[in-house]
Amino acid sequence: MLKHLYIKNFTLIDELDIDLFKGFSVITGETGAGKSIILGAIGLLLGQRADSKAIKQGADKCVIEAQFDLSRYDMQDFFVENDIEYDADETIIRRELTAAGKSRAFINDTPVQLSMLKELGERLVDVHSQHQNLLLNKQDFQMSVVDIIADDARQLAQYQQAFNAYHTAMKELETLRDDIERNRQNLDFLQFQCDELTHANLHEGEQEELEQQSDTMAHAEDIKSALYTADNALSAEGTGVVESLRNSLSALRGIERVLPAAEEFIQRIDSTYIELKDLAQDISSQLERVDFDPAELDAVNNRLDRLYDLEKKYHVETVSELIEKRDELQRQLSNIENSDEALAELETRCQQLKTDAQKQADTLTKLRTKAARQVEKELQTRLVPLGMPNVRFSIEMTTIELGHNGQDKIAFLFSANTSTPLQPVSQVASGGEIARVMLSLKAMISGAVKLPTIIFDEIDTGVSGKIAEQMAQIMQEMGRNDRQVISITHLPQIAALGAVHYKVEKEDTAQGTTSRMRQLSADERITEIAQMLSGSDISDAAIQNAKQLLKVKR
Template sequence: MLKHLYIKNFTLIDELDISLYEGFSVITGETGAGKSIILGAIALLLGQRADSKTIKQGADKCIIEAHFDLSRYNLQPFFDENDIEYDADDCIIRRELTAAGKSRAFINDTPVALSMLKELGDQLMDVHSQHQNLLLNKQDFQLEVVDIIANDAAQLAKYQHTYVEYQKAEKELAEMMFAIERNRENRDFLHFQFEELENAHLQEGEQEELEQRSETMEHSEDIKSALYTTDNALSAEQVGVIESLRTSLSALRSIESVYPEVSELVERIDSSYIDLKDISQEISSLLESVDFDPAELDQVNNRLDRIYELEKKYHVDTVEELIAKRDELHLQLEAIENGDESLDALKARRHELETQARKEADTLTNLRAKAAKTIELEMQKRLVPLGMPHVRFSIQLNPIELGANGADKVSFLFSANTSTPLQPVSQVASGGEIARVMLSLKAMISGAVKLPTIIFDEIDTGVSGKTAEMMAQIMKEMGGHGRQVISITHLPQIAALGSVHYKVEKNETASGTTSKMRQLDDKERVREIAQMLSGSDISEAAIQNAKELLKTITN
């Protein structure tokens, strides 16, 4: 329930600081006084997008803040899920706008996204303006009304889960059928590519090994010459390094016993002699192995040319990528061969989900059909006292293909008299009749949804007299049981029935036009209703009529 509203620097409002109460309250004021401005501020609190032009001229910042009592409405899960401090007795929603175009939203002083503000606002307040009467044209609104009265949220959620899975299976099936058909058209080509790569007998690391072998063979003469020169320098008789070391080693050993100082040199030369003999043997072995074979070189280069050709053809750079391509083609060919089995399995799943979805949609239809009968009877009871003694209201449920909300198309049919056939309500009802239909629907829905606060913005358009009084009685009843109903009205019959009466006034000041709202006391209320009855000139007779109206209706 909305307990307190604070508005600062919003269009014509300098500052508004007012308390509100549960039950049925009314707001009156002349056309253009600023009632719509207050509703605009409340809309911002409910998550509507902001416009910096709404900031009062000359101000840098606009603030709109509301305090709510949530103690009866089980809203703590919303706060827990969004990690926001929960205060059931005083929930504070605030919106700030700056002249620079920045907008910030807060719930209990926690900054939140606009979408989160709207999510909470939808659970706190319903503002019914005149344009909302157009909802009667909307199929989804009519279906929502039926679903609310049917209390079928759990069944609808169950159906929607199955329907989503069914849609996924339908999509997967279509994609698989397309892929199989496309692959079958390309099967011969895919098979040719696979055979080409399979017959190439590719091996990992093969390319690098062949490239090295080709390089070695193409430079075999240079390699042999270098090896021969090195071998000759090491092991040639008399002039070879090894022979020279052997001679030096023999000479030093002959004096080692009498000249110990050469012992370490003997060891070092002996070690070098052994190493060089090993090196000489390895070079000799390499020299014998280097043998240029033109036929083998052609064979190696031919193999490399084949690899390069395949890499270019398949737009890859390595043998490993060619092998991966070969394996991918193999899997595609297997999928084509096994496609019918996979297709049959997916068709079976799609059929199973469709069957389940239709079954759950049928359950929804039955719940809605029962609710439709309840709504028809309830609307008849509510509309007859509102000046439509011969009214007929019917709900037509027509089957349609499975959709996001089931398999039902809902149509509200209406006739204000016995001589007119039932037709869609938006096509045949007058403005006043639509207002009464919407009020009756809202009254019925409010009992099921238990919204904390409902605001009606001139829902009394097109009605007067006893009908207006009956509409006021409905709103007063809606304001019972801890709920809060606020009606912006131009009709004295409705204004007189409010437990609390507020007036919106526009004043001309030295700094410009300002709009204010204040709570009226008993005397002020009599004068306001008298003015609504007689116009700007308030006569004593009008005063008496206002007192009688207040007395009659409140009793």
């Protein structure tokens, strides 16, 4: 419930600081006095987009703040999920706009994104303006009315889960069918490519090995010359390093007895001698193996050319990628070969999922059908006292293909008299009739949805007299069940039934035009309603009529 509203520097409002109460309240005021401005401010609190032009001229910032009592509405889950401090008795929502175009939103002094403010706002306040009467023409709104009365949120969620699984499987089936058709059309080409890569007898690391062989064989003479030079330096008779080291060892062993240091020299030279002797043997063996064979070089280069050609043809850079391409082609051919089996398996799965979704949809339809009959009966009962003694109202449900919201299409059919056949409500109902239908629907919905505050913005358009009083009584009834109902009205019959009466006024001052809202006293209410009855010149008859409407005894 909205307990307190504070507005500063918003459009024509300098500062508004006012308490609001539970039950049924009314707001009156002349056209242009600023009632829409107050609604606009509340809209910003509910997450609507802001415009810096809404800031009062000359001000740097505007602030809109509201205090709510949520103690009866079980909303703690929202605050816990969003890590916001929860105070059931005093939840504060604030919106700040700056002339520079910046906007900030707060819930209990915690900065929040606009989307979060909107999510909470939708659970706190429902503002029903005249343009919302157009919702009555929308199929999704009509469906939502039936779903709310059916209390089928859990069943709808179960159906949507089943339908989403079916829908996903159907997309997979469609993709598989397309793939199979495309692959079958390319079967010969795919087989040719697979055969070509298979017959190429590809091996991991082959290209690198062949490139090394080719490079080695192309430089065979240089390699042989270098190895010969190294072999000669190590092993040449009389001048080779190995023979010189052997002679050094022999000489040192001859003096080992008389020169103790010779023992260390012998060990170090002996180690070097053994290493160089092995090295000389390896170089000599390598020299014997180096032999230039043009035919072998041609064979290596031809194989490399084949690999390079395949890589270019298949737009890859390595043999590994060619192998991956070959394996993918083999998988595609295998899928084509086994496609009928895979297709049949997925078709069976889709049919099972459709059957599951259909069962959930049938259950949903039953709940909606029962709720539709309830809406028909209750709405007709509510509309008769609202000046429609011969009203007929029916909810037509037709079966359509399974979709996100089930298999049902809803249409509200309406006739205000016995001579007119039932037709879609948007085609036959007048503005006043639509207003009464919407009010009756809101009254029904409010009983099923725990919405703390409902604001009606001139829902009484197109009605007057006794009908207006009946509409006010409906709003009174809505306000009795731990709910706050506020009606912005131009009709004295509605204004008189409010437990609390506010007036919006516009005043011209030296600083410019300002708008304000204040709570009226008992005497002020008499004057206000009398003025609504007779205009600016208030007659005694109007005063007496106002007192009678207010049931005031003087």
